Amino acid sequence: MAVAEETQEKAEIVQQADGPPAQKPWIPTVIAQDLHIVYRVYGGAKGKGSATAALNRIVRRKPGGGVREVHAVKGVSFTAYRGQAIGLIGSNGSGKSTLLRAIAGLLPAESGHVYTNGQPSLLGVNAAMMNDLTGERNVVLGGLAMGLSREEVAERYQSIVDFSGINEKGDFITLPMRTYSSGMAARLRFSIAAAKNHDVLMIDEALATGDKKFQRRSEKRVRQLREEAGTVFLVSHNNKSIRDTCERTLWLEKGELVHDGPTEEVLKEYEKFTGK
């Protein structure tokens, strides 16, 4: 207990020196230990795709008949602490989104462990909604699925719609989502997911969505969420938004953790690597 108090004092000193954000003692919120994630993909097998070839594979009991394994995350370990905002960078297909899904408990680990404080929430632009349903229905369903009560959904409905800006150009919220442009759909999804406060929040490229006005609005909301949430993870290809939001950055390449450190340091190396 004495140790905890001591660290708290230290943290308070930091806060006084540097101002906000408010710092609490070093309490881990996410611990990843030698995490491996493997995807099994059907229909991705090499070789001929004909029926006879498939039969041949089954008869010969060749391993992985029709299944291919993709080792997306290879032995990643780190500890995240309360109050941190952590950026995740790396080229396309380096396993960033997969790592976030695993932290959220949405993808089972092949080996290794992820320990988290409470239920982490993944806030992605790719969160599937039902395209045949109206935006209105999607807002309600999304809210209920996240675990909001009916009253809470009704209460927040208007602010979700206003935040998304869907109705700025007319009454689009009552149209099926399949009629939305991709930007509109992504904005609505982000707005739904951001309507709830989270212990551990992970944001997958959400800030790149939508027009400038919406980007500013969503960045503001992310800062707000960060103050309420314990820990924020942010995946982005926009180095500027990582710099603005995160003080710590993890760099993933080919599923491996290349670098974990202060944002400036990691970004410098990363920019060298990408040849910027």
Place this chain on the structure above:
Amino acid sequence: MTETTQGGAVGVKPPPSPDDSLSPADLAAKYGLTVSGARPSLPQYVKQLWGRRHFILAFSRAKLTAQYSQAKLGQLWQVVTPLLNAAVYYFIFGVIMEGRKGIPGGQGNYIPFLVTGVFVFTFTQTSVLNGVRAISGNLGLVRALHFPRASLPISISLQQLQQLLFSMIVLVAILIGFGNYPSLSWLLILPALACQFLFNTGLALIMARLGSKTPDLAQLMPFITRTWLYASGVMFFLPYQLSKIRAEPWLGDLLQANPAAVYMDLIRFAVIDSYPASSLPPHVWALALGWGLLMGIGGFVFFWKSEERYGRG
């Protein structure tokens, strides 16, 4: 201290502390962290599921309306589809193959007999067929949001129940048209449907787990449910047809004890006036409840056992 101030407002690594010597698992235990996405205990799972009851209900309604939202006739298809099915079966089995013979209460009962059978069987059939895709067809949702996965198969069977209630409107019209007026015995529909709903939900849960592992089932299941359809006496009276081919009596008992046949017979008995109790298999209510409980509870536990693994792949 130097490290904490280096990286901006907040540090990246904590200052040295006794925690450093702890293994990740011990560190997690010390601060009360839990394994992400671990399977909850069965009572906890039931509690979580109860917490999402509004989601389950809203999801089933949304799916129901989404089903025909691209069609011009829209929701009218909910009633037209089973009617067209019944019309096809009437033409083939009633007219061409003379399935009308041997129907309890005479040939005049054939259309109510057939339509009731088709509607009730469709309830189970679509629960199975859609259950297979409950997880694999909603992977986006499963991978994006956290909720007890059993919500999906349960809301699918709930969706089919609502669909059946729509069909019931047509059924009532047909029944009245053939001189079967609402009576007290119609109330028997309620317990029969409740048992069938329990049975269907359990089956949808089982199919959802199997279908999430083996997507091939979606291709295979239509054939299995069609075989089941013919073996359950949807468009003919089973005991009569079996006696015609002089089948062993145990075969008839077995086919009549199969859950689809049990639920169909019960509802026919409830709504068709001249359908005698003697044409029901023995211990019919015990069978109806037994099948419902067995599948409902068994399917739920079977689905829960794999809860943390849905969404892989």
